[in-house]
Amino acid sequence: MTMADKAGDFSPGRTALIEESLLPTTLEQRSIGMWGYAWIFVGIAVIIATYSLGATGIQGGMDLATVALTILAANIVIGAVMTLTADIGTEHGLSFAVYLRAPFGVRGTHLPSISRGLVASMWFGIQTYLGALALNGIGEYFLGFENWVLWYALFCVVQVVNTAYGIRAVEKLAEFAAPAIIAISVWMYFTLDGVAQTKGLNIWTFTGTGQISLAVLFITNMGFWSTLAIDIPNLTRFVKPIPGTPRFFKRNRNIFLAQLVALPVTQALIAGIGAISFIAADNWNPVEVIQAQGQGVSLLVLLALVVLAQWSTNNSANLIPAALTFVNLAPRVVNYRVGVVLAGIAGTLCFPWLILNNLFVFLGYYGAFLSAIGGIVIADYYVLRRRRLNVPALYDMTGPFRYTAGFNVPALLAWLVAGGIAAWFVQYAFVIGLPLGFVFYLVLMKTVVLPRAPQPEMAPGATGFLATTVGRSWVHEGDGRFALHDHGDGVEREDL
Template sequence: MEAAQSVSRATELEKGSHLMEEAILPTWLNQRTIGGLGYIWIWIGMAVIIATFQLGAGGVAGLPLATVIVTIFLANLTLGLVMALTADIGTEHGLSFAVYLRAPFGTVGTHLPSVTRGIVAAAWFGIQTYLGALALNGIVSYLTGFDNWIVWYAVFGIVQIINTAMGMRAVQVLASIAAPAIIAISIWMFFTLENLATASGNDIWSFAGDANMSVLALFVANMAFWSALAVDIPNITRFLKTEGGARNFLRRNRNVFAAQFIALPVAQSWIALIGAVSFIATGDWNPITVIQGQGTGLTLVVLLLMVILAQWSTNTSANLIPAALTFVNAGAPRLNYAWGIVIAGVVGTLAMPWLILNHLFTYLGLYGAMLSAVGGIMVCDYFLIRGRRLNVPDLYREDGQFKYAGGWNPAGLIAWIAGGGLALVFLDYAYVVGFPSALIIYFVLMKVWILPSYPQAEVVDPNDSEYLATSVNKNWVFTPGTGMQRLETDKIPEASLKREDL
């Protein structure tokens, strides 16, 4: 009976279930190729973006520089705690963000928060591409006199889409090249701007702006900055090398911590510092215009090249991959990964990023508020409700336990609306309100309403040997004719449905 049921489930997937596409199947232990250093390079590449300069400049306009840097560092360190928790979804089960959301939101309900995140990621792609296009245009204009950023927006966007479509290995290679170059150029850039500030009679450490900016507002804005990646970090961590059979959380996620707790806060603080010094020196947060005004010859080209590399390395990991996977999750099986990336590029352009950039703090606050609630729900569902155990086969079944009420889990939707709504009402405290409130509401609703009405196998029978993967040295593997099963790496059949890369 059990074998017949397994074959039936496999047949359902093979016939075009809207819950399955190769790009969103779990990754196996032998497909996780990113080491600790590689993950650090990815995070440095992601953190060094032009929008971070604006955060630093916005802070120093109303606060002392030392206060700004400490606040930004602590905000990113705090957010790193959330990321370390959600990262385990990727390292333990090899799951993408959108697929995991089927557990707390339902097989249909997942599309609301996941596509929301996808649109946000696509919009960020547009912002980064626009800033990179300005830098490209600056280089070409200086060298040839041709001045048209729209052309370079199209060229830069297409190049990034192709690079991301080549898979995670190509993204990792780009990050390993871009990050060291960005660090070197940014150090030179800092001292150049500091000298400029000194020449204009400003001491960067005693500069006092008069804008209305509080430590709390800066702290929350910086948490909102990476709130999207805090929820969908499994999209990347499912490709991190991890030790099969590692039951200990710290051991299993050892390649996560240096990047989350050192690379992210240090890189973010460093780039914010440069933005702040740029503002102190010239009154302009945007280093593109500062560089164009101060640099000449090779200096101009090299510094603008840093801008391009920074936007490129961020877009592939932090924006195009998350957006593409959420769109694939919504459009499977007809929409594959490559087309998901193309759609992300189109959506990001239609968002008119050149307008969003003029209202960055407002944009950060609004989407950060809604996604803070998703983070609270994920942490609650994964750790408090399921104890990291997960009935992964049912995530890909239309009639499984995650169907809930017609594909919707009311607890997830109510907690998201309530938690996100509270975060919007108290926008100055968005993340610190939305995350815990959504977590508590979801926990209560699941315990008193959903679990008694819609039993969850891993909660009814919390059996590690049945519902864990990496911790017990197993992989979630889908094989035509058999369905989803847990296998040791050396026992995975060649017929298993999974591409070698994204």
């Protein structure tokens, strides 16, 4: 089952808000188990840019153990934030862009969601460019042929085609790539340690001469995955939940290994390898360090690492989120596969080879505004709606999420103000933007919006707007009509 045909034999008519890949996934359509989801996160965490995080800590005067533990702790925290937003996918089967129609409006959703989609596309371009450079180096060594543009085009096409086949293709790649990535990373650790020893350096006691605080390194690492933290429902809507239970930890148990173990441990390992590379050769990029010394088998190992790392991150963390935001922007003309192609094109047109020169400046400012979205989503889902959601209204242009001509202006104002303040203090963006977005949104909704336009799922005693918790799924029955279906038992509640 691909994302393009996830609704089975039913093909809903397209409207301004409905396209097949934007519909809620049913419980039967969620096929990814605990280990499959964990493998996906191992692949997500291994990107070349991660190496520079570890090197930054060493340069700043920390030892390797301190760097690794700081990065581990930061990613446990961001993983915990992900578990909050992940419930949108496991409870209601919704993608990130569709859920944003609730706080921002059926048209207002496009501003924050496309912001995330463009960042994801840019990351795809960056990752593909780094992979192309490595492929070009290997091609030059083995074939005597050098043309990174050609390698970029080929690598781009392969990734787009793989992702276009849907979530099962993504999961199968992860099942193969993740164990290989772990094995290759361990090999890199020992290789780089050997390089350091030949220079008389102890990787565990070496420290740089700079100064960086633990807080800055910690927050920088949190901001690294702030984008994924807000749009994780794009993936969790395909993870098997435990239906029929109000207990959060039981219902979502298949996501914890990935987000609280696989992500932090893999991120710490990869950043640690970057730190060791800097110690051994004054270069944070271990691919370049080993490539400069290696030949034959070692180059083939590097090729496997670079290709698998960039590929496994791009399809799940970049292409899928970007594609769904493009579909959400124009459901009448863009389906999932077209969205994936558009994401690949957008990622290339952003000239990633230029962004790479100022990567962390770019990440800091974009992360500031995206962190504010995270605060708004958490406030909306948990505080205002108490996880109850009027899903049919998300697909109704004239319903309660129309607000003012489709825009919830107070929510957009909360986002821009909170994001702007976070950007002003960019080093601490994530820990400023998220709580400010949370507070500003709640205040404006309770004082400006809800007194004039109350929403039914927020009413006391509203119990008909839960899905997985009560063992049901949202199903589109055509013509904009939705029903809650019992798990395998037929219709329980119609025409909500």
